[in-house]
Amino acid sequence: MSAAPKVRLGALETLWFQVGGTVCNLACTHCFVSCSPTNHTHELMSLDEVRPYLEEGAALGVKEYYFTGGEPFLNPDMEAILALVVREYGPATVLTNGLLLDAARCLRLRAIADEGEYSLDLRVSLDGADAESNDRVRGSGAFTRATAGIRNLAAVGLNPVVTATEVYDENGSPQGKERFFALLLSLGIDKPRLKLLPVFRIGAEAERAGAYESWQRLGENDGDELGWDHLQCSSSRMVTDQGVWVCPILVNEPAARMGPALADALGPASLHHPACWTCHVYGVSCRT
Amino acid sequence: MIAAAERARLVAHRGLATWGERQVPLAEFRAAAAAEGVALPPAERDAARCALLARPADDTPVEGPFARIAVCGGIYSNRQALAACLDDAARRGGEAVYCLGDLGGFGPHPEACWPLLLAGHGAAGGPVRCVQGNYEQSLASLREDCNCGYADPRDNHFARLSYGYTARSCSAAFKAWMGALPPRRRVRLTGAGGERELLLVHGSPRRVNEFLFASTTPTPLLAMLCEQERCGGFLCTHTGLPWVRTLPSGEVIANVGVLGRPANDGDPRVRYALVSIGENGVEVEIVRLAYDRQGLAAEMRAERLPEEFVATIESGWWTTCLEVLPAREREASRF
Numbered sequence: 001m002s003a004a005p006k007v008r009l010g011a012l013e014t015l016w017f018q019v020g021g022t023v024c025n026l027a028c029t030h031c032f033v034s035c036s037p038t039n040h041t042h043e044l045m046s047l048d049e050v051r052p053y054l055e056e057g058a059a060l061g062v063k064e065y066y067f068t069g070g071e072p073f074l075n076p077d078m079e080a081i082l083a084l085v086v087r088e089y090g091p092a093t094v095l096t097n098g099l100l101l102d103a104a105r106c107l108r109l110r111a112i113a114d115e116g117e118y119s120l121d122l123r124v125s126l127d128g129a130d131a132e133s134n135d136r137v138r139g140s141g142a143f144t145r146a147t148a149g150i151r152n153l154a155a156v157g158l159n160p161v162v163t164a165t166e167v168y169d170e171n172g173s174p175q176g177k178e179r180f181f182a183l184l185l186s187l188g189i190d191k192p193r194l195k196l197l198p199v200f201r202i203g204a205e206a207e208r209a210g211a212y213e214s215w216q217r218l219g220e221n222d223g224d225e226l227g228w229d230h231l232q233c234s235s236s237r238m239v240t241d242q243g244v245w246v247c248p249i250l251v252n253e254p255a256a257r258m259g260p261a262l263a264d265a266l267g268p269a270s271l272h273h274p275a276c277w278t279c280h281v282y283g284v285s286c287r288t
Numbered sequence: 289m290i291a292a293a294e295r296a297r298l299v300a301h302r303g304l305a306t307w308g309e310r311q312v313p314l315a316e317f318r319a320a321a322a323a324e325g326v327a328l329p330p331a332e333r334d335a336a337r338c339a340l341l342a343r344p345a346d347d348t349p350v351e352g353p354f355a356r357i358a359v360c361g362g363i364y365s366n367r368q369a370l371a372a373c374l375d376d377a378a379r380r381g382g383e384a385v386y387c388l389g390d391l392g393g394f395g396p397h398p399e400a401c402w403p404l405l406l407a408g409h410g411a412a413g414g415p416v417r418c419v420q421g422n423y424e425q426s427l428a429s430l431r432e433d434c435n436c437g438y439a440d441p442r443d444n445h446f447a448r449l450s451y452g453y454t455a456r457s458c459s460a461a462f463k464a465w466m467g468a469l470p471p472r473r474r475v476r477l478t479g480a481g482g483e484r485e486l487l488l489v490h491g492s493p494r495r496v497n498e499f500l501f502a503s504t505t506p507t508p509l510l511a512m513l514c515e516q517e518r519c520g521g522f523l524c525t526h527t528g529l530p531w532v533r534t535l536p537s538g539e540v541i542a543n544v545g546v547l548g549r550p551a552n553d554g555d556p557r558v559r560y561a562l563v564s565i566g567e568n569g570v571e572v573e574i575v576r577l578a579y580d581r582q583g584l585a586a587e588m589r590a591e592r593l594p595e596e597f598v599a600t601i602e603s604g605w606w607t608t609c610l611e612v613l614p615a616r617e618r619e620a621s622r623f
Binding site for chain 2: 011157193203264
C-alpha cells in the first residue's frame with residue numbers, strides 16, 4: 001500500500017458550515033456522521049461564530065456557501081445566517097431533513113430569497129419515494145413530515161433539490177428517479193430537481209451495512225487518470241464549532257481537523273481515509 | 289409507535305461523541321480534535337492566504353486600443369445569428385468583433401460558421417477574434433465529451449447529443465483551427481473616461497467551464513479575480529445568461545450571453561454585448577438581436593436535431609440543460 005495521496009487546494013470555492021452541529025431531530029440509520037437528538041460531537045454555530053469565517057472566506061474568494069448539520073433549522077440563528085449570507089456574501093444552500101419547514105418558516109425563507117442579492121437554495125433529504133422505504137432509513141413519520149415541508153416550500157414558490165442516497169440501489173435507477181419525480185409533482189413541485197449521492201460507509205452506515213474493506217483506500221496511482229481536482233477537498237473546506245475540517249464527510253475524525261482558521265487549512269488534504277475512496281470512485285460532488 | 293432500535297439510536301449519544309465508529313466521552317473527542325491541525329502565527333496566515341491567491345503574470349498580448357468592440361458568446365452553430373451580429377456590430381460602430389468560444393453546439397452545420405468568422409465584419413473589422421471555449425478544446429483534442437461541466441444526467445443527455453452531432457460534422461481542418469485559438473485575450477479600450485484593459489475568457493479567468501451566473505457569483509469573488517488578473521474587468525460567457533456588474537472599485541464584469549440560443553426569458557432574440565468606455569468607465573450594452581430564426585429552425589429539423597433544441601429557438605425558453613441553473617434563474621425559467 002503506497003502512502004496516502006495529497007490533494008492541493010486550488011482555490012477555496014466552496015465553504016461549508018456544520019451549522020447544525022451533529023444535533024438532529026432524526027437518527028437515520030445511514031447517517032455518515034451519526035447525527036441524533038443527543039449527539040453533541042459538534043454543537044450548533046451561532047451567527048457570531050459564523051460571521052468571522054464568512055469574512056475570511058470572502059477575502060479568499062469563496063464562491064458558494066453550504067449549511068448542514070445535523071438539522072440546520074434546529075439552529076435558532078439559521079434564518080439570520082442565511083439572510084446575511086445571501087445579502088452580502090454569496091449564494092447559500094441549506095441541507096435540511098424538511099421536518100421543520102412549516103408554512104410560516106417557508107414564508108420567511110421566501111422573503112430571504114427575494115431580498116437577497118444572491119440565490120438561496122434548499123436541499124431536502126428523502127431516501128425513498130414512499131413512507132415505508134423512506135422511514136425504514138430515516139425514522140417513523142419522517143416521510144409524512146418531510147413531504148409536508150416540501151409542499152409548504154412549493155406553496156411559496158421555492159423549489160428544493162431533493163437529495164436521495166443510494167441506500168437503496170433502485171433510487172439511482174431510471175425507474176427509481178421517476179418515482180421521486182412523480183412524488184415531487186404530486187407535492188406541487190412543477191420542475192422537480194433530484195440529486196443522488198452514494199452512501200459513505202462510516203458512522204451509522206458502517207453499523208447498518210458494514211464498514212469499508214481494507215482494499216478500499218486510495219494510493220498515488222489511483223490519481224493517474226483523472227488526477228484529484230474533481231475531489232471536493234481540492235476546492236472546499238468545512239467549518240464546525242471546533243474549527244476547520246478538510247471536508248463535510250470527515251468531521252467525526254479528529255485527524256481531519258486542519259486548524260482554527262481558514263488560513264490554517266489552505267494546505268494539502270491527505271486522502272488517507274477510506275471515505276476518500278468513495279468520493280474518488282463515485283465522483284462525489286457535495287454541490288447542488 | 290417507535291421501534292426499540294430506533295429509540296435507542298435517538299438517545300445513543302448522551303454525553304458521548306462519535307469518533308469514527310466509536311463513541312467516546314465528549315471531552316475526549318474535543319481534546320483530540322483540538323490537538324490536530326495547526327494554528328499558524330498571523331504572518332504565516334497572511335502568507336498562506338497570499339499563496340492561495342497568487343497567480344503568475346499573464347503574458348497574453350494586449351490588443352487594441354479600440355473605442356468600441358462587439359463581444360459575443362457561444363455561437364452554437366447558429367450561423368444566422370452570427371451573420372446578424374456581424375451586420376449589427378458594424379452598423380453600431382464596433383471596431384472589432386470578439387467571440388468568447390463554443391462555436392458549435394445545439395445548431396446545424398457547425399462548419400458553416402467558419403467562413404463568417406474568417407471574413408469578420410464590415411470594412412475595418414477583420415476576422416472575428418475568437419477565444420477558445422470548452423467545445424473547441426474538446427473537439428480539437430478529440431475528447432469524447434464537451435466538458436461543459438454539467439452534473440445532472442438530464443443535462444448531460446442533451447449535451448451528449450449536441451456534442452456528438454457537432455463532432456461528426458466538423459472537418460479535421462476546422463478542429464485543428466479551433467485547437468490553435470488562444471484560451472484568453474486582452475483588449476485595451478479607450479474613450480472619454482480614459483483607458484481600461486479587459487480580459488476576455490470563456491467560462492471564467494480560472495477555468496474554461498466555470499459557470500458564472502448572476503445569482504451565484506459573489507462580488508468579492510469578482511474583485512479577487514480582477515486583482516489576480518490585474519485587469520480592469522473581464523468578459524465571459526458559457527452560461528448562456530447575460531449580466532453586467534460594476535464593482536465598488538470600478539472594474540466591470542459582464543457575461544455577454546450567447547448568440548446560439550435565446551436567454552431563457554421567452555424572448556427569442558439572442559444577445560451579444562457592445563463594450564466601450566464612457567465618462568464613467570467601461571460601459572456594456574447587452575444587445576437583443578433578431579435574426580432569421582425560422583431559417584435556423586428549418587435547418588435544425590432537416591438535420592433531425594432534437595425537437596427540444598428547436599423549441600428553444602422558436603419560443604425563447606430553454607427546454608434542455610436546465611438542471612445547472614441556480615435556484616433563482618431556475619425559478620424564472622418556464623421549464
